[in-house]
Amino acid sequence: MTAHVSAKSGFGWDTGAAASWSVILWLLWIALLAAGLYGVALRFTYGHQLAGYGSYVPWGLWIGLYFLAIGMSGGAFVLGAVGYILDLPGFGKRSELRLAIVLSVAALIPAFIGVALDLGHTWRLFSILTSPTFTSMMAFNAWMYNIFLVVAAVCWLLSFARDSLWLKPLLVLGAFMSVLFPSQSGVFFEAVRTNDFWHSPILSVLFLASAIALGGAGLLLVRALIGPERGGEEVEAETARSLNLLRIVVIVAIVVYEVFEFAEYSIAFWSPGAHSPNVVFLLFGDYWPVFWLLHILLGVIVPLVLLLTASKGLWALGAFLAVVGFAAARMTVLVPGQIAGQIPGLQAAFQDVRLAYHYSPTAMEYLVGCFMVAVGTALLYVGIKLNRLLAQRAGLSV
Amino acid sequence: MTESKKRMDRREFVLAAGLVGAGTAVGVAAIVKDRLKTEPIDPTGEGTVRNLSVLKNIKPQEHEDFLVRMQRELVAAMAKPVEKRHWIMVIDIRKCIGCFACTIGCVAENKLPPGVVYRPVTTQEIGEFPNIQIRFVPRPCMHCNTPSCVAVCPVKATWKRPDGVVVIDYDKCIGCRYCLNACPYGARTSDFGRYYSSDAAEGARTGKDRPVEGRTLPWQHEPNNEYAKNWDRKDHSSPVGNARKCHFCLHRLEVGQLPMCVTTCIGRATYFGDENDPNSLVVELKTKNNVQTLIPHWGNQPQCFYIV
Amino acid sequence: MNNRDHDDTRSRRNFLAGGALLGGALLFGRSDAGASNKPAKENAVMRSPRPDAPYELVKPENMIYSACLQCNTGCGISCKHQNGIITKIDGNPYNPWTLLPHLPYATHPEDAAPVDGSICLKGQSGMQTAYDPYRIRKVLKRAGKRGENKWVTIPFDQAIKEICDGGKLFASVPGEENRNIEGLSTLVALRDAKTMKAMAADVKAILDEKDKDKKKALVEEFKTKHAANLDKLIDPNHPDLGPRNNQIVLSWGRLKGGRGDLYKRFADGLGTVNAHGHTTVCQGSLYFTCKAISEQYTGGKFTDGKKFYWQADTENSRFIFFVGANLFEANYGPPNRTVRLTGNLVSGHTKIAVADPRFSKLASKAWKWLPLKPGTDAALALGMMRWILENKRYDAKFLSCANKAAAVAAGETSWCNATWLVEIKDGKPGKLVRAADVGIAQPEQRKTKDDKEYTEKFMVVMVEGKPTAVDPNDTKTPVVGDLFVDTTLPNGTAVKSALQILLENAQAHSLKEWADIAGVREFDMVAVAKELTRYGKQAAVDVHRGPAQHTNGFYNVLAWMTLNMLLGNFDAKGGMIKATTWDTMGKGKLFDLAAHPGKTGSFGISSIRHGVDYEKTTLFQGYPAKRNWYPLSSDVYEEIIPSIGDAYPYPVKALFMYMGAPTYSLPAGQTNIEILCNLERLPLFIASDILIGTSSMYADYIFPDLSYLERWEFQGSHPSVPNKVQPVRQPAMAPIPEDCTVFGNRVPLSFESMILAFAEYLKLPGFGENGFGKDLDLKHPDEFYIRAVANLAFGEKPDGSQAVPDADEREMRIFREARRFLPEGVYSEARWKKISGEKMWPKVVYVLNRGGRFEDHAKAYKGDRVAHPYAALLNLYQEKTASTVHAGTGKRNAGITAYMPIMDFHGKEPVDLRKDHALVLITHRSIIHTKSRTIADPWLNPLLPENAVLVNPADARKLGLKEGQSVKVVSATNPSGEWDLGAGRKKPMIGKVAFTQTMRPGVTSFVLGFGHWATGAGDFSVDGTLIKGEKRRAAGIHANAAMWVDPALKNTCMLDPVGGSVSFYDTHVRLVPVV
């Protein structure tokens, strides 16, 4: 789905090609939405009966996507806000800030949807807000997101104002939060002290690094899709610089992520024992394709290679693959942490599909995943449209 | 066009610092507040005293069945206010024969749907022919003194009662399954709203004149009495969608009955009682034997003790 | 009060609302039994907006005590209701199976209500069997080929009429247009009691005649004498086959008291001798060996042997050697035996050892496990006996008591014939020496119990080297005999004492050799023998199916029982004990339910040729006989249908089958399917079942039955229960099948209504008006059952001094309330009261409110003895057995235990069958399932969704098998490894391999209860509607079809020619990987 196609995109695509891309993207989106709606219908008709998660692996794809989206949301905001405040190339304009905010919110809302649908009692979602315990990272996070959402919305509105004393301070607060909550996603797992695999402080670093990478990749992708605001040599150069910056951010974040990931898992082999069953499951067991093929190959190596080329088109592809790869990376944290039961023989003691240390997402879960993506992209689209509309109304440059 | 002022000025900086500082303060305060021990929401005191006549008319026999002895002790414990009792379970692995009577007793008592189980019994084969051994370990909820499941619940739907029982309020629980992941014993399972035998006798005619019974199994549609309330699961209502776990059969304790898995333990391997009663069988067993808890290093302080 | 239409929930609720009102109106005397049934809001267990709800299941008015039948242990149960539905089953605390000690019988039901006993997981899942969606509600008539599983429903009365009248009943089934079926009316050919009696007497004379020619002459004589009635015989040239009535065969699988009595009455009414049960598929040789051991020397011969067995007094033994007994998973049964053991094991009071090729759960608690080779029990026992005899570790005092007087003097209740002298001819033991025959005593003319004259010749024992006559039953003159005697009597007769013969048999091999045969270490064998003999009479060998179900089963069991005799532990607290039950038939007391006025009587050789010597019959044609004969056993399950297949001894015209699944449960059960499908050999096949089962699916008509939660029965007891008991199974839920009318009464379709309707239509004596005698009708099942309960309540003293107390008013109310959802046809207080009589009614209620009659725990023992002893002669040497001949080989059967190899009917070892089949196939139970009843229960599924082919990893390595891989089980008699289900359908015997160190290498096993093809596992159609089977019920493997078909008999499994047992653990198989 492309928003506005300018005469000549920053990637050098000509208008005609962009137009036909637009049709394809629209069709894709409609298909995604249709599939997603079907999935949601299934979810509401059959409850959780068609899902693949159970009681020994209680969280599945949606929670993975949730943490992915949270990361992208935080990453996009922090990059946008910091870039704006520091007036970095491609970030200094209000419109660029707004774009980052819109992406951040567009990523956050589907995350809520994923969680809501994952709940056994979806309509009780709000009781997290009405009767929380902040000892629970889940409640804490939920409050964070909501406050962040308000902050982001206010920032967004203020960005249309001619001048505002509050914009930057609020951006700082938002940036602060958006650094915190992806890290807290890590804490969300770390806080489970009875789970060796998760109970490791490195997770917050990993989640933060991935958030930055995701934010960068997200912005890069969005930019690639909508192109620069208007042609012209200078704009093009600016675009190129900003893309380059994002590219570097993504590369660095991915590398940081990998360094920490290596640290995390290699420890397991230097001190075999405690959490090695999960790591073995992840690296050599059932989960090896997800880890090695999806996460490492498709999500790290290929994107790094693509991002290191000179072709901006390939960067976009690299960014896209990095996002997909981090989706896989989320699952490599989520699922292995749930698979190795502490009680030997538990799985055989009472056999049921929901009482197995095994998880692969079902069609219904993927369909709902499509819904999340469709909603996110729609929000992004609407947001970008609104950005332009309101900016025009306010007499600002679009 | 106010793209002029690129860098933050002092005022903005102070404001920003203030916002961040205030935000942090509120967050910390919220956490600290909830970390502090709160008053139990459960009823306590005189209102929780139960004067039950159970077994009062039955004279003790010589070498009374442990079941009856424990039931007598239970009746005595119920005559104290709830905060004066501390329920514990003792499982004698030497006597457990891996018969699953407790597993199914619990399933039946609580009308657990497929995929929900409170007390599985694991079987482990050790050694090589002919020097082998089989070990059976029943695994109820440990009713931990520092339950890792409770802290993670975002909505206070699960807590530890004054009598030591870790409970879930199904009406509060949102079904996030965080607690499932937080329990190191796998003691919590989620009710996904399934029913047993949905595909039996497909095609059978219905109606008064039907030749083959063919109807849905009626025993699973009556309400259960967990926490002494009615739960019929109709129309996806609670406990469908909730986390579920062993609750030491609170509803049976209320009427002077032992937990189901204790009552139906064929090997008489499962004991239950009030740790605050020094003369109780559980205390006797716990002190006289070499008892262990499961995975003690998690620091959950399980209140289910194994004699090995 | 018709509450049977469950579909209409509305009407049910309305009804129940009424019931609740009724309940509310009744004030219970002490309603504080569960004081907090209605906790006030502030008393709430958990504070929340959801109101508290009372716990219905603790209230006495929501419970009915009954007896489980998910397995045959028959534990006492408490069926608990919510809104008229049984939602929970717990243990009945009055019943000794579930609580130790159980509650005193005098306990008020209100006080008992909150006390639950413990029962196993199957028992707790029982309502799932009762509410099984596959339950049938109407009579089904076959509408396709046998086994095709196509049915139409027909009205009950029409079914009765068709079966009685016969004709072209299946004209609409292709191929059967012209098949004419003889109905029961004509099959019940001989109805005249006088003729029957006369013929029976004449046939007895024919049988007793030893001379061949004279026998022939007697037959001719018979033919002339009964010329007018010869058409009523099966074969006038063989009058010993009996009347054509015998061509009706009644068979059953699981049958308990009450129903058993009615079925027998039905057989008596029909005038057939053929009423055969399933004992031999179960543990036949355990029963029939003990029967042979218990034969009493009365009236000058050995008779009155009881079909029963002994088990260890689990609660008091100090040491028990469990042999092929699967206590914690099966047996009789986990709830009552385990509780008696685990506490003692932990306290160190009791020690156990286990002999089993498999490391069972029981073995996991044992001091020692002897993983013996299947089929070698007698070798192990003889090895142990050799050590015990040579080291003088036996109970010499007990063994030397030669008669009752000696036993009494020694403080014993029972005595054995270890010292009795046996005549040795050609080096072989034969008859017991009679004192009068060898000139040691004078014969005496005496009278039998029923006043017949006979000559008593007395037995002989050596008393300090002097031959002495002994009267076994004498209570005055104790005779203490010498134990080991090998001599020649003054008259030249070579004799040995029974114990001497045993010693010689034990010395046939060295200890090492015996241990090697059994595949155990000599050290272990001796260690167990040593330990076993350390505890005096408080030690026992407890055996079950493991040793019994072999071709050598009789002698295996005998070996272990003989070992118990060496321990002298019979009737001792902690020794071998037997079951004791309260009578329900009331003869000479209250209602004589055995009375059968106008009974036709019956005679003739049974269709399974039991209780008669082949040699005596007119069918005798030398050896081998066409099929085996069973002078010592009965209820030979594996013969019922295969004999029909061979039409030997005669063709059968109609077969009734109640609650049995021989096709599934028998080894090589597929052989029965072929015969059941054969319309010529079996023209009419009628089954009583609660659903379409693995055998009833081959029937022509299936009559719906009431499940065990809907019906009456008297469960009886098991040998490990020391107390005198009689658990009552009573209707505890509204019936699933629809109603019918018999003798003008509306009753649910059931086994009883089927029998009553046939009796009514055929006008059989012993049913209907004055069925039990004057003014005692049998027109309603209640007229039998309520009277039987009244008998139970009345007790066994004719003066009624043993009667139970009256139920008080509170009890009466509980009783009524608890039955509020039972329809009129099942329960009506007025009717029940009328039948029992005003006076007995409160006593009947007293018994029913407690689920039966149970002696208080403390009364089981008197000092160090059981209160209900066997107190009779034990035959260590069995003259009666030694006088019988193996019909397959013509050889005389041994009268004492010996080790025999596995053999086919012709006495050949199955060497050829073993070739290329490396693994011995055995089978065992898991606590999770019974054969074909529990697969209906979904709760059990998660515990074991499917069984597996269990192999030791060492074998798997050799065979190149992988864990979890699918294999087909193949044997020499089933090389294709499949079940031929008839009607063109096959089911391969494929299971998944599971590795386990619990299997002895070289042995493979599978758990019973899986691999079904009916019982809800297969598709079928009724009235043209296809009803699908449930997949999970077909899961797993049932490898019985791989078990050897006897190469000599060809249409049944290998069997124990003496004890009748089927062979379950002798087959060798190959596991063929399936790709």
Ligand SMILES: Nc1nc2c(c(=O)[nH]1)N[C@H]1C(S)=C(S)[C@@H](COP(=O)(O)OP(=O)(O)OC[C@H]3O[C@@H](n4cnc5c(=O)[nH]c(N)nc54)[C@H](O)[C@@H]3O)O[C@H]1N2
């Ligand atoms: N769960 C359950 N319980 C039941 C039943 C049921 O179906 N399921 N059925 C009831 C009935 S009808 C019966 S008869 C009883 C049966 O009760 P048991 O006889 O106690 O039970 P099985 O499992 O048949 O036990 C046979 C044992 O013999 C072993 N065995 C096999 N071959 C040999 C051998 O050659 N020698 C020796 N010494 N052992 C051998 C087997 O490994 C197995 O452990 O159980 C009753 N209880």
Ligand SMILES: Nc1nc2c(c(=O)[nH]1)N[C@H]1C(S)=C(S)[C@@H](COP(=O)(O)OP(=O)(O)OC[C@H]3O[C@@H](n4cnc5c(=O)[nH]c(N)nc54)[C@H](O)[C@@H]3O)O[C@H]1N2
């Ligand atoms: N592989 C293997 N096979 C075995 C054994 C083993 O250990 N291993 N054990 C053997 C033993 S010990 C036994 S006792 C036999 C038992 O053999 P059976 O007595 O033949 O088997 P059951 O399972 O009792 O058969 C009951 C059948 O009756 C029907 N039925 C169930 N409930 C009712 C009812 O309430 N009323 C009526 N009318 N019918 C009903 C069902 O169709 C069911 O198939 O199995 C034997 N088979």
Ligand code: SF4
């Ligand atoms: S065992 Fe698990 S569920 Fe139970 S209290 Fe402890 S942590 Fe919580």
Ligand code: SF4
């Ligand atoms: S599933 Fe329910 S009890 Fe568990 S953490 Fe979530 S809300 Fe709390």
Ligand code: SF4
């Ligand atoms: S105490 Fe009750 S809830 Fe807990 S395992 Fe036992 S039966 Fe189940």
Ligand code: SF4
């Ligand atoms: S009921 Fe008792 S003996 Fe049986 S598995 Fe449970 S704890 Fe063990």
Ligand code: SF4
């Ligand atoms: S052992 Fe048998 S009779 Fe007893 S409860 Fe279990 S299934 Fe029922």
Ligand SMILES: [Mo]
């Ligand atoms: Mo049996």
